[in-house]
Amino acid sequence: MTPPRTLFDKVWGAHVVYQAPHAPAILYIDLHLVHEVTSPQAFAMLRARGLTVRRPDRTVATMDHSTPTTSLDLQAADPQARMQLQTLAHNARHFGVRLYGLGHPQRGIVHVLGPELGLTQPGMTIVCGDSHTSTHGAFGALAFGIGTTQVGHVLATQTLLMRKPKTMRVTFSGRLRPGVTAKDMILALIARIGTHGGRGHVLEYAGEAVRSLDMAGRMTLANMSIEAGARAGMIAPDDTTFQYLAGREFAPQGPAWEQALARWRALPTDPGAVFDREVHLDVGDLEPMITYGTTPGMAVPITGRVPDPDRVPEPAQRRLLHKALRYMGLRPGQALLGQRVDWVFVGSCTNGRLEDLRQAARVLRGRKVAPHVRMVVVPGSETVRRQAEAEGLDRVFRRAGAEWRYAGCSLCIAMNGDRVPAGHYAVSTSNRNFEGRQGPGARTFLASPLTAAASAVEGRLADPRRFLA
């Protein structure tokens, strides 16, 4: 009898092609997602070494990071970005890779597109030259970001070399109260275990609070695993997962669907399986969370206060907090509620799905964005954009005074021309509040779409629960 295994162990075990003694495993990759920023040097390597894309059928490319969000015209991109986008188009043509290019009706952020098309499936190994590839773990896939050299390895061989990571189970018990979301759960976790608390580990999110999340919420959770330093984050597939996938373009159909279901149902962690680490969080009294600093781990409940660095015992952490508060222009002990806000961004691979836009619209319906606030809503994919427009969400945003854009990474990484001006405060539904992330000198508060929308209305950091009566 085989000993009880974790979800991760099962997926890992099914993908080890070969492992020499003391060497890392050669791991087979089922799905390789490609975007314009981290792929050109990998394709150039293939050319230089006379190699081809070994499995173009397992390789899918999209354009998201440097694409304009005000137009679908390549000419709207700056010359360097245009060159990068054209390079991807050329590489995709040359190597026979399917591309969701600018203007394609299904184009989207790589981590929104994969699940939406049904490319992402339970039990798969999925990589991309992008750290937020952890998103796909929400389906019970082993999904992680890699550098460009390894993008080249996967293009050439459909494999990469990897040491088996450790495992950590994160159990979220209890039930979320109204106005509290998956984004608040993951911010609370990172605040608890730190930005390197997950280093070297694959997380598995478990517990009733995770089971109760829809796929969009699960993707938000898995998405920010990397912000806890984890290699990946996984969630066992269940009926919620299967219902989401059923009928999607690249999901198995007919008898193949039934066979897939049987395989997928065997994936969840066996009772008694042992993890290297266990973390428990009760979400019963969790509040909406907000970051105050320059790492995603610097987060407190929205009703909380900015911590005092002088009370931090550890010198390196104290210095880090001092530096963060200086950058953010915040005072120790200051309440977060009421802090001025200049920009609000709803979007990204963390919170740019239809469900996220619905949440923001729920707060904004019949209300106005404060006059001094610029609010930008960027759907995670062109499919999300059309679905949102079919529901009239775009009109809710526009009437409230927000801008409604085309799909892309936009203000999450601020490399497409969208940026928050220096010194301005932005509430952002994205994943990183690093110095300069949303533009040189920009100051970011990470929060859920509900909190972002509530703050847009008040023009100050606001508690969304007051808007959900």
Added chain:
Amino acid sequence: MQPFTRVTTPIVPLPREDVNTDDIIPARYLKGTDKRGLAQGLFARWRYRDDGTPDPTFPLNDPRYAGARILLTGANFGSGSSREHAVWALTEWGFRAVLAPSFADIFYNNAVQNGLLPARLAPDAVAALFAWVEAHPGAAVTVDLVDRQVRLPTGEVYAFDLDPFARERLLEGADDLDYLLRHLPQVEAYERRWGK
């Protein structure tokens, strides 16, 4: 790739924790299609003042550390984005080794793939090195991959930790790709067995 056995150069101290890859190279430098010119963007937000001139208080602009090829820094170096540009910027600048108590997983792997040694030292050793560099700015230090040691001219020796497979790769200047290509028959067998 240039094999790594040992280097003897001054150390640049960067006494910060949690330096992320956005800090190492901001996103606006990622629009190229090759690996060249990235050193220009290395630590750009810290290296330059708002008017674009070098900030003399930033260690990389400090003439005492000129010619340094070893970076000494805090825990969790290279967190965040997977951008390999961070490693390319460091190597183009001339860095051969980064000494830190810990590295983010993806950065660590990217470094090894490019012949940049990510040497993990005990936190006490890193603290001692920072103090030593402050007392001996610009003094050359040896990072020896053969013995997995950092050796100071004043006699102190600190051991560092590295995955043995990664160490072998770095010593040989070898590429994982050759190893993977050699194993393509196993990959084909795997695909047949699993119907992939």
